[in-house]
Amino acid sequence: MDDLQLNITATKKIQNKKHTKTPFQKNTNEYKFKSKPDFSGKIIARKRPQNVNQKNFPQQNSVEPQNKVPKLSNDTPSKQENLQSRLVDLSENKGKFHGKNYQDVIDDIQLQQKPRNGPWISSLFKNNPQVPKIGQKAVKPLFEKVFAGKTFADLNIHPHSVANLKQNLKLSELMTVQQKSIPIILEGRDVLIRSQTGSGKTLAYALPIIEGLQAIRPKINRNDGVKVIVVVPTRELAVQTYELFVKLTKPFIWIVPGLLSGGQKRKAEKARLRKGLSILVGTPGRINDHLRHTHSLNFAKTGCLVLDEADRLLDMGYEKDVAAIVKAIEDHKKAATYDPIALVKQTITKKPLDNDDQQNVQNADQKPIEHDIEHPLTKIFLSKGRQTILLSATLTKAVENLAGITMQDPVFVDTADGKALIADSLKEKNKTVDVKSNDVTSEDIIQNNTNKTFEEKTEESNVETANVDNKQESRGGLKAFSGAKHPELFGDGKIKSETNNSKVVPTNDVESDSDSDYEYFKVQKELEAKEPKVEKLEEQNENEESVTANTFVEALKTAIVEDELILPATVNQTFLIVPMKLRLVTLCSLIVEHCILNKKGGKMIVFMATLEMVDYLSDLIETVLTGKEDKSNKKNESEKKNSKGNKRKVNDDDSDSEYEIDYEAPPEGGIVPHDLDVFSLHGSMPHEHRIEVFKQFRTAKRGLLICTDVAARGIDIPRVDLVLQFCAPASATDYVHRVGRTGRAAQVGAAVLFLLPSEAEFVRHLEQKRIRLRQSDEMKALSSLQSIVPTAASPQRAAIALQARLEHTAHGSRDWLARASRAYTSWVRFYSGYPRDVRMWLDARQLHLGHAAKAFALRETPAALARRARSDPGFKKEKPSNRLTVQTEEEKKRPGFPKMKAGLFGNRIVVNKQSSMHTASEFDSGLPPVDTYMQKKKKNK
Numbered sequence: 001m002d003d004l005q006l007n008i009t010a011t012k013k014i015q016n017k018k019h020t021k022t023p024f025q026k027n028t029n030e031y032k033f034k035s036k037p038d039f040s041g042k043i044i045a046r047k048r049p050q051n052v053n054q055k056n057f058p059q060q061n062s063v064e065p066q067n068k069v070p071k072l073s074n075d076t077p078s079k080q081e082n083l084q085s086r087l088v089d090l091s092e093n094k095g096k097f098h099g100k101n102y103q104d105v106i107d108d109i110q111l112q113q114k115p116r117n118g119p120w121i122s123s124l125f126k127n128n129p130q131v132p133k134i135g136q137k138a139v140k141p142l143f144e145k146v147f148a149g150k151t152f153a154d155l156n157i158h159p160h161s162v163a164n165l166k167q168n169l170k171l172s173e174l175m176t177v178q179q180k181s182i183p184i185i186l187e188g189r190d191v192l193i194r195s196q197t198g199s200g201k202t203l204a205y206a207l208p209i210i211e212g213l214q215a216i217r218p219k220i221n222r223n224d225g226v227k228v229i230v231v232v233p234t235r236e237l238a239v240q241t242y243e244l245f246v247k248l249t250k251p252f253i254w255i256v257p258g259l260l261s262g263g264q265k266r267k268a269e270k271a272r273l274r275k276g277l278s279i280l281v282g283t284p285g286r287i288n289d290h291l292r293h294t295h296s297l298n299f300a301k302t303g304c305l306v307l308d309e310a311d312r313l314l315d316m317g318y319e320k321d322v323a324a325i326v327k328a329i330e331d332h333k334k335a336a337t338y339d340p341i342a343l344v345k346q347t348i349t350k351k352p353l354d355n356d357d358q359q360n361v362q363n364a365d366q367k368p369i370e371h372d373i374e375h376p377l378t379k380i381f382l383s384k385g386r387q388t389i390l391l392s393a394t395l396t397k398a399v400e401n402l403a404g405i406t407m408q409d410p411v412f413v414d415t416a417d418g419k420a421l422i423a424d425s426l427k428e429k430n431k432t433v434d435v436k437s438n439d440v441t442s443e444d445i446i447q448n449n450t451n452k453t454f455e456e457k458t459e460e461s462n463v464e465t466a467n468v469d470n471k472q473e474s475r476g477g478l479k480a481f482s483g484a485k486h487p488e489l490f491g492d493g494k495i496k497s498e499t500n501n502s503k504v505v506p507t508n509d510v511e512s513d514s515d516s517d518y519e520y521f522k523v524q525k526e527l528e529a530k531e532p533k534v535e536k537l538e539e540q541n542e543n544e545e546s547v548t549a550n551t552f553v554e555a556l557k558t559a560i561v562e563d564e565l566i567l568p569a570t571v572n573q574t575f576l577i578v579p580m581k582l583r584l585v586t587l588c589s590l591i592v593e594h595c596i597l598n599k600k601g602g603k604m605i606v607f608m609a610t611l612e613m614v615d616y617l618s619d620l621i622e623t624v625l626t627g628k629e630d631k632s633n634k635k636n637e638s639e640k641k642n643s644k645g646n647k648r649k650v651n652d653d654d655s656d657s658e659y660e661i662d663y664e665a666p667p668e669g670g671i672v673p674h675d676l677d678v679f680s681l682h683g684s685m686p687h688e689h690r691i692e693v694f695k696q697f698r699t700a701k702r703g704l705l706i707c708t709d710v711a712a713r714g715i716d717i718p719r720v721d722l723v724l725q726f727c728a729p730a731s732a733t734d735y736v737h738r739v740g741r742t743g744r745a746a747q748v749g750a751a752v753l754f755l756l757p758s759e760a761e762f763v764r765h766l767e768q769k770r771i772r773l774r775q776s777d778e779m780k781a782l783s784s785l786q787s788i789v790p791t792a793a794s795p796q797r798a799a800i801a802l803q804a805r806l807e808h809t810a811h812g813s814r815d816w817l818a819r820a821s822r823a824y825t826s827w828v829r830f831y832s833g834y835p836r837d838v839r840m841w842l843d844a845r846q847l848h849l850g851h852a853a854k855a856f857a858l859r860e861t862p863a864a865l866a867r868r869a870r871s872d873p874g875f876k877k878e879k880p881s882n883r884l885t886v887q888t889e890e891e892k893k894r895p896g897f898p899k900m901k902a903g904l905f906g907n908r909i910v911v912n913k914q915s916s917m918h919t920a921s922e923f924d925s926g927l928p929p930v931d932t933y934m935q936k937k938k939k940n941k
C-alpha cells in the first residue's frame with residue numbers, strides 16, 4: 001500500500017490543517033497510506049506512478065488552500081498556466097504523462113510491480129461471506145417421455161424418407177414430440193409445439209415439411225420460389241437446421257434447401273437466392289435484410305413458415321424482423337393474386353363472391369394435379385394458404401400473442417408427462433376437447449390416414465384446401481396487421497374485418513374491430529374470467545373421464561400462467577455457492593476434474609455473461625492450464641520471459657498465512673497436459689471463425705467451450721456431459737435452455753450453476769418453476785486442484801497457487817490487463833442490467849467489487865479498474881444493438897415499411913427489454929449497417 005495516493009472526490013468540510021510536506025516531497029517508499037478524518041465523502045485510492053521524475057512536480061505551498069492549484073514561485077505565468085492545465089488534465093485522466101497516456105504509465109507500473117517479499121499471493125480465503133446451506137424444497141419436477149415407442153415406418157410418410165432416416169441419420173424410433181406433431185403438421189394445421197430441450201423438435205417439423213414438398217406434382221424446382229421459410233435466432237442454429245434439411249432432402253434432390261445466416265457476403269447469398277431455393281433457413285435479421293435489398297427474394301409461393309425458438313425470436317430485439325417477414329409473406333401473396341380485370345368485373349356485377357365461389361376461382365387457377373397427393377400439407381403448398389409452426393421448449397406471453405396473430409385454427413402440442421395435451425382450437429367450436437387423450441388423437445390421425453382410401457383422403461384434402469385458401473383471408477396475422485393499428489401497411493387500410501368462425505379468440509364476444517388494443521384487452525379479460533383455475537384444471541385432468549373444455553387458447557394460457565419448466569430427467573442439476581474471490585479457481589478446478597482427470601474425456605460448456613468475459617477468460621484459462629501460447633499476446637513474449645523462474649518464499653502481509661506455500665513463479669508451459677482443447681464462442685466473432693469453432697466443437701470428442709448465450713438455444717452438440725453456468729442466467733427460461741445443451745435425446749448429463757452467497761435465493765425462484773437442484777460442496781469442488789499443484793498440502797493452497805498464476809498471467813502484459821479490465825467492467829455492467837423480476841436475487845448492490853476483481857485475476861481496486869475502462873479506446877460503451885433489425889430511423893426513411901412500435905404485434909407483446917439488451921449483440925447478423933452498405937454500393941456504381 002506504500003504507493004497509494006489519495007484522490008479526494010468529495011468536497012472538503014474544513015481545511016484548517018497546515019500541510020508542511022506533500023506526498024511528492026517524500027520518497028515513494030516512505031509514503032504511508034493515511035486516512036484523513038477531516039474529509040468526508042468518497043475517497044478513492046489511486047495507484048501513483050512510481051518512476052516519474054519528481055522534480056517536475058511543483059512543491060505544494062503549505063499556506064495555500066488545498067483546493068487551489070499550487071503556484072510555482074519561479075515559473076513564468078505562462079508556464080504556470082501550462083502546468084495548471086496539465087494537472088487538471090491529469091486529474092481528469094486525459095493528460096499526457098511524459099508523452100504517455102496517464103493510464104499507460106499506471107499500466108507500466110502494474111506490469112513492473114514486484115511483490116516485496118514473495119510472489120503475488122491472493123487472500124482467497126479471507127473475508128469471504130458465509131456460504132449458506134440452502135435446503136431443498138419438495139419440488140416435483142415435470143418430466144417428459146422422450147421416446148414414443150413407435151417407429152418412423154408407422155407414419156404415413158414416403159418410404160425413401162424412412163430409409164434415409166435409418167441409413168443416414170441412424171434414426172428409427174420416433175420421439176414423443178415427433179409422434180404427436182408430425183401427423184398434425186401433415187394435416188396442414190397451424191401448430192404451436194412445446195417440448196423439452198433435446199427432444200427432437202427440429203425433425204418433428206422438418207420431416208413432414210419434406211414429406212409435403214416431395215409429394216408435389218409436377219415436382220417442384222428452383223423456379224417455383226421459396227416454399228418454406230424457417231426462422232431461427234442464431235447463425236449456429238441456422239447452420240445446424242440447414243444441415244438437417246440437406247440430409248433429409250437426399251432422396252428428393254429436386255427440393256433445394258438454402259441458408260441465409262449472416263456473416264457471409266451478401267453477393268454470394270444474392271446469387272444463391274437468384275438461382276432459387278425451395279427451403280430458406282435463416283436468421284431474422286439476415287432474411288429481412290435480403291427482403292429489402294434482394295429483389296429476387298419473393299415469398300408469394302411460401303406455404304409454410306416455421307419460427308423455431310419462437311419466444312427467443314420475440315425476446316431479443318428481433319420481433320420487428322419477424323413481423324416484417326410475416327408481413328412480406330402476406331404482401332407477396334396478395335400481390336401475386338392481384339388481378340385487376342377480375343376486380344373490375346366484380347365491381348360491375350357488385351355481386352360478392354361467397355366462399356364456394358372464391359374456392360372455385362382459386363381451384364381453377366391452380367395447376368392441374370398430376371399425381372396422388374397424400375397430405376393436405378401438399379395442398380397448402382399448391383394453394384395461397386400458409387401453415388405456421390411455432391416451436392420452443394419455453395413459452396411466453398409474447399408467443400401466445402404471436403400465435404393469436406399469425407395462426408389460424410391452431411393446435412397446441414405440449415409433451416410434458418402428466419399434462420401432455422393436444423389442444424385443438426377447432427374443437428372449441430364443437431365443444432369437444434382432447435386432453436390427455438392425445439395419444440389417441442395423434443394415433444387416430446395416423447391410423448385414420450393409413451386406413452383411409454385414397455378417394456377419402458383426396459376428398460378430405462379438397463375440403464382442407466378450401467379451408468386453406470380461406471386461411472389467408474381470415475388469418476389473424478393479416479387481421480392484426482390490417483386493422484386500425486397499422487393502416488399504413490395496407491394503403492387504404494380497408495381490409496375486411498370479417499373472418500370465418502375459426503379464430504383463436506372466440507368470436508361470439510368479439511366485435512369486428514376487435515384488433516384495437518381496447519378490444520383485445522377486453523377479450524383477454526373475458527377469457528381470463530372464463531378461465532378455470534389452474535388447480536381446478538389439474539384436478540379435472542386427473543379425475544375426469546369426460547374431458548374438460550380445454551381449447552387451444554385455454555391450454556396455452558394455462559401453460560403460460562403456470563410457467564412450469566421442464567428439463568430432461570437425465571440431467572443431474574446442482575448448484576455451487578461460491579464466494580466471489582473463489583469463482584475463477586473453482587471454475588478451473590471443475591474444468592480440470594471434468595476435462596482432464598476424467599479418463600473418458602469430458603465435453604463441457606461454460607456459459608459466461610458477456611463476450612469480453614468469454615474472450616478474456618477462455619484465453620486466460622487456456623494459457624494458464626495448458627500453457628498454450630496466447631494468440632493475442634505474442635508480442636509480449638519478452639515481457640513474459642523477464643518474469644519467469646524466481647523461486648520465492650511467501651511472506652507477504654496480504655498472504656493467507658495459514659496457507660503459505662513454496663511457490664515457484666511460473667515456468668514456461670502449462671500445468672495440465674496439452675490435450676485440453678479450449679474453444680470460445682460469442683456473437684462478435686468473425687463469421688467464419690464462429691462457424692468453424694461451432695463445427696469443431698461439435699465433432700470434438702472432448703474439450704471445453706466457453707461461450708455466451710449465443711450457444712444457449714437450439715444448438716445440438718453431441719456428447720456434452722457438463723454445462724456450467726459461471727454467471728447466473730437472466731431468467732429461469734435461460735437456465736432451462738443453457739442446461740438443455742446436455743442430456744439431449746435421453747443422454748445422461750450434468751449441470752452446475754455458480755451462485756454467489758448473495759444470490760443463493762435464486763434457487764427458490766427456480767424451484768417455483770418446478771426445477772429441482774441440489775447444493776454441492778464448494779470446498780470439495782476445489783479438490784481436483786491438488787492434482788495440478790502437487791506441492792500444495794491442501795486444495796486451498798493449490799487454489800492460492802493457481803490464483804497467483806492466473807494473476808501473474810493477467811498482469812503479464814498491457815494487452816492482458818486491458819482485456820481483463822474490459823471483462824471485469826462488462827460483467828459489472830451486465831450485472832446491473834439483470835431484468836427487474838430477478839433483481840431481488842441478483843442484486844448489484846450486494847456485490848463486492850473488490851472481490852469481483854479477483855474473479856478476473858485482477859489486483860487493482862474497482863476505482864482503478866473503472867478508470868482504466870474509461871480510458872480504454874477499445875471498449876465500446878454503447879449498449880449493444882442489433883444493427884439489422886428495423887430501426888426507428890429506417891421506419892422514418894421508408895414510409896411503406898412496417899411502422900412498428902416497441903412491444904410489437906399491436907403493442908401486445910411484453911418484450912423483456914433488459915434481457916434483450918444483454919444478448920442483442922450476440923445475435924447480430926454480422927453485416928455492416930445498411931447505410932454503410934448503401935454508400936459503398938453507390939460508390940461502386
Ligand SMILES: Nc1ncnc2c1ncn2[C@@H]1O[C@H](COP(=O)(O)OP(=O)(O)OP(=O)(O)O)[C@@H](O)[C@H]1O
Nearest residue numbers: 173174175197198199200201202203393714716745
Ligand atoms: N427419433 C429420434 N431418435 C433419436 N434421436 C433423435 C430423434 N430425433 C432427433 N434426434 C436427435 O435428438 C437431438 C436433439 O434434437 P433437436 O435438436 O431437434 O432437439 P430440440 O427439441 O430442437 O432441442 P432444443 O429445444 O434445444 O432446440 C439431435 O441430436 C437429433 O439428432
